[in-house]
Amino acid sequence: MNPIISMNGIVKSFYIGTPNELEILHGLNIEVPEGQFVSIVGASGSGKSTLMNIIGALDRQTAGRYILDGIDMSKQDDSALSGIRNKKIGFVFQTFNLIARTSAMKNVELPMLYAGVRSKERTKRAKELLEMVEMSDRSSHMPNELSGGQKQRIAIARAMANDPAIILADEPTGALDSKTGRLVMDIFHKLHKEQGKTIVLITHNPELAEETDRIITLSDGNIVGDRVVSEEAAAE
Amino acid sequence: MNLGENIKLALASLKANKMRAVLTMLGIIIGISSVIMIATMGNIMENSVMDIFNSQGGSNLVGFQITMKRDAVRNYYMDTDLITEEMVESVNERFADDIDVVSMSGGSESASMRFHREDLDLMVYGVNPGYIRQSMTEVIAGRYISEKDLDKRGSVCVISDKQANKLYGSPREALGKTLSFNCMGTGYDLTVVGVYEYKLNGLMSAMVNMMGEDWNNEVYIPYTTLAKMEGINESSFFYFYININNGVNAEKFASSVRDYINNRWYRDNDSIEVWYQTGESQMSMMSEVMGIISTVISVIAGISLLVGGIGVMNIMLVSVTERTREIGVRKALGAPNGAIRSQFIIESVIICLIGGAIGIVLGILLGNIAGVIIGTMASPSAGSIVLAVTFSMAIGVFFGYYPANRAAKLDPIEALRYE
Numbered sequence: 051m052n053p054i055i056s057m058n059g060i061v062k063s064f065y066i067g068t069p070n071e072l073e074i075l076h077g078l079n080i081e082v083p084e085g086q087f088v089s090i091v092g093a094s095g096s097g098k099s100t101l102m103n104i105i106g107a108l109d110r111q112t113a114g115r116y117i118l119d120g121i122d123m124s125k126q127d128d129s130a131l132s133g134i135r136n137k138k139i140g141f142v143f144q145t146f147n148l149i150a151r152t153s154a155m156k157n158v159e160l161p162m163l164y165a166g167v168r169s170k171e172r173t174k175r176a177k178e179l180l181e182m183v184e185m186s187d188r189s190s191h192m193p194n195e196l197s198g199g200q201k202q203r204i205a206i207a208r209a210m211a212n213d214p215a216i217i218l219a220d221e222p223t224g225a226l227d228s229k230t231g232r233l234v235m236d237i238f239h240k241l242h243k244e245q246g247k248t249i250v251l252i253t254h255n256p257e258l259a260e261e262t263d264r265i266i267t268l269s270d271g272n273i274v275g276d277r278v279v280s281e282e283a284a285a286e
Numbered sequence: 287m288n289l290g291e292n293i294k295l296a297l298a299s300l301k302a303n304k305m306r307a308v309l310t311m312l313g314i315i316i317g318i319s320s321v322i323m324i325a326t327m328g329n330i331m332e333n334s335v336m337d338i339f340n341s342q343g344g345s346n347l348v349g350f351q352i353t354m355k356r357d358a359v360r361n362y363y364m365d366t367d368l369i370t371e372e373m374v375e376s377v378n379e380r381f382a383d384d385i386d387v388v389s390m391s392g393g394s395e396s397a398s399m400r401f402h403r404e405d406l407d408l409m410v411y412g413v414n415p416g417y418i419r420q421s422m423t424e425v426i427a428g429r430y431i432s433e434k435d436l437d438k439r440g441s442v443c444v445i446s447d448k449q450a451n452k453l454y455g456s457p458r459e460a461l462g463k464t465l466s467f468n469c470m471g472t473g474y475d476l477t478v479v480g481v482y483e484y485k486l487n488g489l490m491s492a493m494v495n496m497m498g499e500d501w502n503n504e505v506y507i508p509y510t511t512l513a514k515m516e517g518i519n520e521s522s523f524f525y526f527y528i529n530i531n532n533g534v535n536a537e538k539f540a541s542s543v544r545d546y547i548n549n550r551w552y553r554d555n556d557s558i559e560v561w562y563q564t565g566e567s568q569m570s571m572m573s574e575v576m577g578i579i580s581t582v583i584s585v586i587a588g589i590s591l592l593v594g595g596i597g598v599m600n601i602m603l604v605s606v607t608e609r610t611r612e613i614g615v616r617k618a619l620g621a622p623n624g625a626i627r628s629q630f631i632i633e634s635v636i637i638c639l640i641g642g643a644i645g646i647v648l649g650i651l652l653g654n655i656a657g658v659i660i661g662t663m664a665s666p667s668a669g670s671i672v673l674a675v676t677f678s679m680a681i682g683v684f685f686g687y688y689p690a691n692r693a694a695k696l697d698p699i700e701a702l703r704y705e
């Protein structure tokens with residue numbers, strides 16, 4: 051099966067060209083096959099979010115080659131990258147990041163709006179997605195009227211709006227209690243099992259990481275562990 | 287992202303900060319409303335002024351009056367300096383082909399009369415037959431002062447429709463009645479030979495109406511009769527007007543009349559001569575004054591629009607900063623830079639448009655309040671409204687562009703990390 055993420059010698063440096071140039075990622079090689087549920091773990095500051103930003107087309111690698119779903123990312127300009135984020139990536143953040151003063155429904159519609167999907171279709175899809183995360187009854191609520199767990203479910207629905215190739219979740223349960231976090235994890239499992247979504251999950255919680263197919267461990271910008279957990283993934 | 291969504295979004299964010307939005311709009315409101323107010327009042331003024339101008343003969347009107355010579359040795363007028371009947375008659379004869387009507391007023395005296403235990407004030411004007419052309423009145427019953435009245439120093443008068451209604455019941459009834467009044471301590475009985483009414487709309491009639499619903503006090507009598515009342519033998523004048531025939535060049539006519547009078551009667555006068563003014567030059571003076579006024583107000587409006595625009599820019603920069611994280615999220619969700627840019631430009635345009643709309647309504651209101659005070663209503667031209675709307679949109683785009691562009695160019699990661 052074709053890898054959906056294929057990274058080769060990915061280097062990320064900050065303050066390039068200045069005396070205090072800082073290399074954060076030191077040449078990572080990662081391949082993620084389609085449909086895999088991968089977790090990335092590692093100490094704080096090890097470079098997980100930096101890697102995630104590159105995977106999610108929010109940032110560019112300093113060196114190395116990154117192919118996302120057949121697209122060579124180093125060759126894309128800014129507007130192409132925003133299109134890729136829009137169609138191929140679904141972000142889920144630790145702090146939810148719903149748009150304020152905008153209903154749950156409208157939040158879910160937003161990526162489709164930017165994709166130019168027509169209003170009728172948008173509403174239909176948004177309804178389905180809200181149903182999937184069991185938030186139909188809150189569709190007209192504003193973010194400030196929702197609990198953290200509810201916000202995160204809306205955020206997952208939003209991430210799924212344009213049926214992306216990958217869901218990228220950076221500590222999605224980090225701001226939730228364990229029970230609510232469990233609920234959110236269950237949604238990811240559901241997306242993975244029922245829809246075969248490729249999911250990359252960053253987490254500090256080893257138990258949650260153990261639930262995924264594969265655990266990549268980062269330390270100071272290097273991959274120090276890459277372990278397949280589940281048998282079904284191992285079978286590939 | 288489409289326009290409708292952007293507008294809804296902009297309105298929602300304005301609603302969340304109502305007070306701030308209104309304060310931001312203030313400059314725009316003041317600027318636009320003063321532009322509209324100028325336009326409204328300009329229309330009122332222009333209509334009224336043109337009304338008067340045309341009723342008095344428009345560009346066919348020429349006025350002559352005495353004035354100080356450049357090398358005058360005194361700075362006051364003496365009786366011997368005044369324009370005499372002889373001069374006017376001589377001009378009238380010499381330039382007969384060019385002249386339509388000459389109008390003269392020998393001044394006025396105030397008078398009073400008793401009517402049903404009421405003291406009524408009158409203003410008695412001594413005029414010639416041609417004066418009706420200058421007085422913006424029209425005879426609706428009987429006749430005006432005639433040459434014969436002048437020659438005979440006739441005890442006749444022309445009163446207003448309102449006076450006729452009040453004193454005699456109707457203009458028709460008034461004819462032939464005797465008007466008794468007291469002037470300078472002496473009682474006079476004049477026969478009413480005619481009734482006039484003001485024939486103007488707009489500013490003048492408004493002013494006439496303001497003086498009293500049921501009374502306007504001008505009574506016209508022959509100037510010779512007025513002179514007799516004043517104990518003067520020969521009437522003399524500070525000024526007189528000539529309405530020239532169509533096709534006569536006003537400027538040329540006026541200067542030759544002036545030269546004629548000055549050569550003949552004022553050559554030896556050490557300080558005084560006759561000076562003329564044509565309707566056109568009066569008009570251009572008037573429009574010059576109005577032009578200056580509206581330029582001054584326009585400059586003020588322009589400055590307040592500029593200040594307003596800068597205020598909008600400022601608030602948009604604040605809004606961009608406040609919503610940095612939101613911008614980051616939108617970018618992460620795939621918003622192209624253009625969508626972010628247009629979102630903020632639309633927001634700024636909407637602030638300006640709402641401000642502009644309030645300004646237009648306020649401007650029309652203020653303009654018409656001023657209009658009510660001077661007694662006539664007007665609306666600004668459709669053009670000035672279109673201009674105001676276009677202008678406020680342009681301000682929105684112009685001053686919104688920089689903040690919007692800044693938002694569009696934000697680095698998504700930086701924006702997402704913004705606390």
Ligand SMILES: Nc1ncnc2c1ncn2[C@@H]1O[C@H](COP(=O)(O)OP(=O)(O)OP(=O)(O)O)[C@@H](O)[C@H]1O
Nearest residue numbers: 064065072074092093094095096097098099100101
């Ligand atoms: N824009 C940047 N400029 C400079 N240094 C940066 C920037 N972004 C990240 N870093 C640095 O890169 C390193 C890795 O940061 P990163 O956010 O990827 O860590 P992380 O593994 O996600 O940590 P955490 O678990 O706390 O989220 C840190 O030392 C951080 O200071």
Ligand SMILES: [Mg+2]
Nearest residue numbers: 098099100220
């Ligand atoms: Mg992180």
